[in-house]
Amino acid sequence: xxxxxxxxxxxxxxxxxVATVIALVSTSTSRxxxxxCVALDVAIACGAVLSLPRFKSSHPVVFRAALTLLGxxxxxxxxxxxxxSTNFNLSTxxxxxxxxxxxxxxxxxxxxxxxxxxAFMGVGAFVMAIWAxxxxxxxxxxxxxxxVACGALVGLLLGxxxxxxxxxxxxxxxxxxxxxxxxxxxxxxxxxxxxxxxxLPTAVTAPRWLDGFFAAGTPPLKTTTLYLTDFTxxxxxxxxxxxANLFASRTGRSxxxxxxxxxxxxxVGVSLPRTRVVAFIVSSAYAALGGAxxxxxxxxxxxxxxxxxxxxxxxSLIVIGGIGTISGALIGGxxxxxxxxxxSWITTQTGLNPxxxxxxxxxxxxxxxxxxxTMIFAPFGISGAVRHLWHRLRARSPG
Amino acid sequence: xxxxxxxxxxxxVLGGLTNGVTYGLVALSLVLIWxxxxxxNFAQGAMPMFATYxxxxxxxxxxxxxxxxxxxxxxxxxxxxxxxxxxxxxLYGKPEINPIVVMVGFLIxxxxxxxxxxxxxxxxxxxxxxxxxxxLAGRPFAxxxxxxxxIATALVVxxxxxxxxxxxxxxxxxxxxxxxxxxxxxxxxxxxxxxxLGWMLSTAVGVITTILVSAxxxxxxxxxxxxxxxxxxxxxxxIGGLESPVGAVVAGVLLGVVNQFVTDFxxxxxxxxxxxxxxxxxLMVRPSGVFTKSTQRRV
Amino acid sequence: xxxxDDLTVSFGAVQALRHVSFVAETGHITxxxxxxxxGKTTLLRTISGLKEPKTGTIRLGDQSLMHMRTEDxxxxxxxxxxxxxxxxxxxxxxxxxxxxAMMAKVNLAQGLQAQYELFPVLGERRKQHAxxxxxxxxxxxxxxxxxxxxxxxxxxxxxxLGLAPxxxxxxxxxxxxxxxxxxxxxxxxxxxxTSALRIAHHAVVLHVxxxxxxxxxxxxxxxxxxxxxxxGLVE
Numbered sequence: 001x002x003x004x005x006x007x008x009x010x011x012x013x014x015x016x017x018v019a020t021v022i023a024l025v026s027t028s029t030s031r032x033x034x035x036x037c038v039a040l041d042v043a044i045a046c047g048a049v050l051s052l053p054r055f056k057s058s059h060p061v062v063f064r065a066a067l068t069l070l071g072x073x074x075x076x077x078x079x080x081x082x083x084x085s086t087n088f089n090l091s092t093x094x095x096x097x098x099x100x101x102x103x104x105x106x107x108x109x110x111x112x113x114x115x116x117x118x119a120f121m122g123v124g125a126f127v128m129a130i131w132a133x134x135x136x137x138x139x140x141x142x143x144x145x146x147x148v149a150c151g152a153l154v155g156l157l158l159g160x161x162x163x164x165x166x167x168x169x170x171x172x173x174x175x176x177x178x179x180x181x182x183x184x185x186x187x188x189x190x191x192x193x194x195x196x197x198x199x200l201p202t203a204v205t206a207p208r209w210l211d212g213f214f215a216a217g218t219p220p221l222k223t224t225t226l227y228l229t230d231f232t233x234x235x236x237x238x239x240x241x242x243x244a245n246l247f248a249s250r251t252g253r254s255x256x257x258x259x260x261x262x263x264x265x266x267x268v269g270v271s272l273p274r275t276r277v278v279a280f281i282v283s284s285a286y287a288a289l290g291g292a293x294x295x296x297x298x299x300x301x302x303x304x305x306x307x308x309x310x311x312x313x314x315x316s317l318i319v320i321g322g323i324g325t326i327s328g329a330l331i332g333g334x335x336x337x338x339x340x341x342x343x344s345w346i347t348t349q350t351g352l353n354p355x356x357x358x359x360x361x362x363x364x365x366x367x368x369x370x371x372x373x374t375m376i377f378a379p380f381g382i383s384g385a386v387r388h389l390w391h392r393l394r395a396r397s398p399g
Numbered sequence: 400x401x402x403x404x405x406x407x408x409x410x411x412v413l414g415g416l417t418n419g420v421t422y423g424l425v426a427l428s429l430v431l432i433w434x435x436x437x438x439x440n441f442a443q444g445a446m447p448m449f450a451t452y453x454x455x456x457x458x459x460x461x462x463x464x465x466x467x468x469x470x471x472x473x474x475x476x477x478x479x480x481x482x483x484x485x486x487x488x489x490l491y492g493k494p495e496i497n498p499i500v501v502m503v504g505f506l507i508x509x510x511x512x513x514x515x516x517x518x519x520x521x522x523x524x525x526x527x528x529x530x531x532x533x534x535l536a537g538r539p540f541a542x543x544x545x546x547x548x549x550i551a552t553a554l555v556v557x558x559x560x561x562x563x564x565x566x567x568x569x570x571x572x573x574x575x576x577x578x579x580x581x582x583x584x585x586x587x588x589x590x591x592x593x594x595x596l597g598w599m600l601s602t603a604v605g606v607i608t609t610i611l612v613s614a615x616x617x618x619x620x621x622x623x624x625x626x627x628x629x630x631x632x633x634x635x636x637x638i639g640g641l642e643s644p645v646g647a648v649v650a651g652v653l654l655g656v657v658n659q660f661v662t663d664f665x666x667x668x669x670x671x672x673x674x675x676x677x678x679x680x681x682l683m684v685r686p687s688g689v690f691t692k693s694t695q696r697r698v
Numbered sequence: 699x700x701x702x703d704d705l706t707v708s709f710g711a712v713q714a715l716r717h718v719s720f721v722a723e724t725g726h727i728t729x730x731x732x733x734x735x736x737g738k739t740t741l742l743r744t745i746s747g748l749k750e751p752k753t754g755t756i757r758l759g760d761q762s763l764m765h766m767r768t769e770d771x772x773x774x775x776x777x778x779x780x781x782x783x784x785x786x787x788x789x790x791x792x793x794x795x796x797x798x799a800m801m802a803k804v805n806l807a808q809g810l811q812a813q814y815e816l817f818p819v820l821g822e823r824r825k826q827h828a829x830x831x832x833x834x835x836x837x838x839x840x841x842x843x844x845x846x847x848x849x850x851x852x853x854x855x856x857x858x859l860g861l862a863p864x865x866x867x868x869x870x871x872x873x874x875x876x877x878x879x880x881x882x883x884x885x886x887x888x889x890x891x892t893s894a895l896r897i898a899h900h901a902v903v904l905h906v907x908x909x910x911x912x913x914x915x916x917x918x919x920x921x922x923x924x925x926x927x928x929x930g931l932v933e
Contacts (some may be wrong), residue, residue: 113496115503161683167495168439168641172633173678175441179630180675183668308626312507319500357515364511371504375497376489568800575786575797582784585746586843587772587801 012048016041039077046070064244072237076230084225088297091229093337094236095293100318100329101243102286108324109247110255110279113167116158116174117287117314119181122306124151124288128295129198130191136201144235144292151288152281159280163273178308185303197302204228204296232293236333239286244326246282255279287314309364316367320374322383331382339363411659413541418631419655420553424608425625425632426639426647427557428601433641435577435597438487441502443632444625445509446482447605450475451613451620452517454606455524464525471606479602483595513622521619524610549611556607557648560600564644573597627671631658634674638681638689646689699724700745700851700883705754707737707744714740716907718754722851722900727877727884729898729915731891736904738887739781742853745885746778747771758851773801777844781855785836785843787829791820794828798843813842816872834865845876851883852876858890866890870897895919 023037049066079087103117124147131143138146158177162170185192192198205224246252254275295301317336322328343362352359378385425443432440440446454471462470486505490498528544564570575583576593584590605625612628613620635654639646654674661670681689700722707715715737722728730738743749745756747768756763763771772778786794792810799809814821817838823831828839837857844852854873858866874897877884888894895901901918903911911918918924 107496111496113499158679161679165682167499168433169637169682171441171499172439172637173675173682176630176634176671176675176678179626180671183671187666187668187672309507312503315500315503323496357518361511361515364507365515368504368507368511372486372501372508375500375504376486379493379497568796571789571793571797572800575789578788579784579786581748581768582780582786583797584748584768585772585778585780585784586798587769587847588797589769 009048012044015044019044039073042073043070046073060248061245064241068237068241068244072234075233075237079226079229079233084222087225087229089337089341091225091232091297092294093333093335094229094232095290095297096314096317096336097290097329097333098236098239098293099287099290099314100321100332101239101326102283102290103314103318104321104324104326104329105243105246105286106279106283107318109252110276112162112276112279113171114174114280114283115171115308115311115315116178116181117283118306118308118310118312119178120151120154120284120287121291121294121310121314122181122185122303123154123284124148124291125295125301125306126185126192126198126291127151127288128292129193129200129301132200132202133198140204140296144289147292148285148289151291152285154288155281155284156277158284159277162280163276175308175311178311182303182307185306192303195303197300199300200295204299228297232297235289235293239289240326240329243286247326251275251278312371313367316371318381319379320370320381322381322385323379325381325383328381328383407663410541411663412656413546415656415659416652417542417546417549417655418658419652420550420557421608421612421628421651422631422635422655423648423651424553424556424604425628426636426651427560427644428604428608429632429636430639430641430644430647431560431597431601431604433636434644435573436487436491436594438490438498438502439633439641440601441499441629442482442506442509443601443605444609444629445506445513445622446478446602447475447607447609448620448622448625449509449513450478450602450606451609452513452622455522455620456517464527468610471610472603475602475606476599479599480595482602483598487598510622517622519621519623521621522613523619524614526614545614552607552611556604560604561644569596630671631655631674634678637678640685640689650689699759700885701755701757702741702745703755703757705741705744705751705756707740707749707751714907715744715751715904718904718907718909720902720909720912722883722885724883725877725881726899727873727886727897729891729894729901730885730887730904731889731894731901731918732904734889735906737907738904739855741904742778742780742855742885742887745771745853746776769801775802775848775850776853777847777849777851778853779837779840779844779855779857781859783836783840785828785831785839787827790825790827791831791839792824794839794843795820795846799846802847804846804848809846809848813846816845817842833860834862834869837861837865837869841872850881851885853885853887855887856889857886858888858893866893870894873897 019040020037023040046066046069050063050070079090082090099117099121102120103114106112106114127147127150128143131138131146135143158174162173165173186194189195204227255278291306313336317332318328320335321330321332343366347359347362352362374381380388428443429440432438432443451471451474453474454469455467457467457470482505486501487498490501526545528548532541532543532546562570564574572583572588573593573596575586575588576590576597580590608628609620609625613624631654632651635651636647638654639648639650641647654677657677658670658674661673665673702721703719705715705718706713718737718741720728730741732738740749744751745763747763747766747770750765758774758776761774763774786797789797795810795813796806799806810824814824819835820839820842823835828836831839841854841857857869857873861869870893873884873886876882886894886898895915895918898915901911901913901915902909903918903924911921911924
């Protein structure tokens with residue numbers, strides 16, 4: 001029986017029925033059962049949609065939605081079983097991946113470079129904290145949107161002069177912004193809390209209904225961490241979904257046209273300055289979103305975090321992951337999530353003194369070194385290397 | 400006019416000049432490299448910093464100031480040459496983003512390695528001239544023997560570079576390699592070697608700047624000592640136009656003076672913010688620099 | 699003497715030169731003719747080492763020029779006046795000439811003197827920036843710059859391009875007398891076949907990268923087919 005003749009829908013329905021039964025039978029609490037049931041059924045439904053032949057080309061948006069939904073489904077499912085520390089790292093990674101997505105879009109899709117996305121993160125992070133401190137009743141989602149809007153606004157302010165600049169000038173200007181940001185924070189220290197930064201007025205706690213999933217005696221921190229992690233992952237999923245659609249849209253295509261050939265773009269009628277500014281705004285909005293989420297996760301924000309070094313880290317991560325790709329942002333986020341762990345593992349394995357000079361500089365040496373090596377030998381990052389490999393394998397096999 | 404204000408202005412101008420010449424030197428190095436290789440060297444501050452550490456590591460062997468300076472220059476020439484040969488060579492002809500990213504990465508690595516080897520604790524370098532400001536009518540004057548030495552050295556270096564380019568055969572070849580590399584090769588000019596030489600020269604100029612700066616700022620030599628200077632040097636080069644050495648130097652000196660005034664009349668934090676604002680405005684008005692002739696624009 | 703043997707040059711999938719072979723005799727002017735895109739400029743650039751051929755060899759006398767760097771080939775005495783002249787506008791006339799003299803161990807003053815005698819206009823304008831020169835003056839400067847190094851071979855890429863007929867005639871006359879007074883080997887790439895054939899001893903006609911004629915200049919000039927199809931000299 002050839003695969004093409006298999007009908008996905010009836011199989012999916014059948015699987016769903018089986019899954020529901022298994023879920024209800026195997027779990028102890030009804031809440032858990034319902035949760036497992038939902039998780040499995042959603043996964044099966046998405047899988048069915050994704051396996052429909054030629055669905056990707058005929059209904060691209062729905063396809064991406066299904067893919068995102070599947071990813072979220074799996075992610076939300078597994079985070080339940082992870083320890084808090086892992087979830088904490090994952091949430092940080094998810095927030096960072098949103099930032100990386102913005103920068104990936106800017107550099108890859110429109111060919112511009114920014115060395116200041118750490119500062120844009122800071123904008124979002126501080127706006128979130130400042131607003132929360134002054135307007136304690138605003139729902140979190142609204143505050144997030146406000147932070148994103150502020151990030152977009154700053155992006156507009158910097159993006160306007162940026163349209164007329166070429167690579168090195170633009171890089172230098174964003175670098176100057178990144179450096180200046182620290183001083184801007186210091187100038188307005190009454191708002192930004194000076195050296196120690198700000199705390200969120202009310203710590204984010206998990207909603208009540210989540211408690212029912214856990215066994216009695218589970219510390220609230222675990223549920224809160226899980227809640228924040230899931231929340232961040234959800235937001236990331238939405239962000240990725242939007243970005244995927246943006247990449248494929250007319251705007252995305254005109255940006256790639258600019259990246260590859262200014263003159264051709266102008267001839268086709270793409271407005272160069274406007275498209276460049278839009279790319280800048282999107283990238284800074286995404287960065288601000290990531291920063292605001294980090295504030296939520298850490299429950300605080302402090303100026304030293306948002307230094308020039310952060311901008312460089314962001315750049316390294318997306319270069320390693322793969323500029324101009326969505327998967328690159330994901331890879332970069334994962335690397336960031338576990339980089340502290342990996343580095344401390346390296347420190348212990350090589351027997352370095354953790355308080356010593358070398359250990360404290362390991363972060364910079366590794367990231368800076370990877371940046372150089374990747375850019376010279378694999379400028380399209382891990383994502384690009386995998387894609388390259390995939391094409392070579394497919395070219396090998398006949399038909 | 401209020402005499403106190405006058406002396407304040409004079410102090411600011413002189414103090415600004417002192418910083419300004421260092422910005423001018425960095426801007427000059429950036430322009431040199433940009434014109435010869437089309438690369439903006441983000442590690443322009445970090446490379447000489449590393450050379451300075453290497454050179455002054457000899458201090459522990461009881462060498463004096465001037466031998467150490469010589470050692471620093473030698474180290475700088477080596478670092479500049481090796482960087483061009485090993486790193487920069489692979490970047491010619493690549494998309495604009497690649498060299499920027501690589502040089503930023505190089506900057507980070509250099510600073511991290513320097514901190515790993517020598518720690519981030521500031522080291523005070525010995526100074527051949529007194530750092531204490533002179534007194535004028537009982538009040539501290541803007542200048543000290545050291546600042547005069549600093550300004551004089553910077554001017555001498557700039558003059559030397561200018562003379563090298565204008566009057567020597569080597570300078571002619573360097574200029575030709577930057578303006579028309581292919582034609583130069585057809586005329587037998589060893590363009591590759593000259594590019595390496597350009598980087599060596601640029602790093603050597605940088606190391607002199609670093610040595611001056613490290614003694615001046617009382618905080619001494621740290622891995623990040625050149626960060627601020629690089630930022631202002633870049634801003635000056637960008638405002639003056641990456642194609643114009645004279646423009647870069649002039650912009651650097653002016654920027655130094657402006658910064659001094661801002662520090663004095665506003666506050667320390669505002670300096671970079673205002674410099675950034677000047678950069679943005681200048682680039683909006685003249686995107687390829689104030690001093691760039693329109694025919695020369697290499698965008 | 700330059701010997702080209704079975705030269706094939708490609709740009710990716712496109713073959714610019716295919717199995718090109720000919721000899722440029724010492725002391726002779728060899729004209730390389732053909733329409734646009736025939737591969738003439740590619741030929742000169744390959745001789746100068748700016749392009750690596752896929753197959754074939756190029757020899758200066760007995761010495762192979764393969765895998766040599768451009769600047770080293772130039773230093774062997776192969777002067778190349780490129781397409782568009784390559785005059786450095788930001789330099790003065792004299793600086794351009796100084797640059798040309800640098801690789802050869804020539805006495806600069808004598809070299810300058812000789813070139814100013816050959817091209818008096820350059821002498822008059824020696825301190826002017828090259829960007830201010832007219833087309834014909836720039837061509838003279840480019841040639842003087844190549845000649846000041848006393849080359850044994852001169853590669854000229856379309857020297858008459860954009861020049862008035864009178865200036866072109868003077869230029870060709872100069873090239874001819876240079877060749878007669880010294881042992882200079884000249885490879886003259888031209889689209890203006892008539893004026894080139896008048897002074898050349900030998901002619902090679904290229905068509906889409908291949909040699910379609912390789913004969914004495916007078917024979918090539920007289921051939922009706924060649925004139926019409928390859929040289930565009932339709933009556």
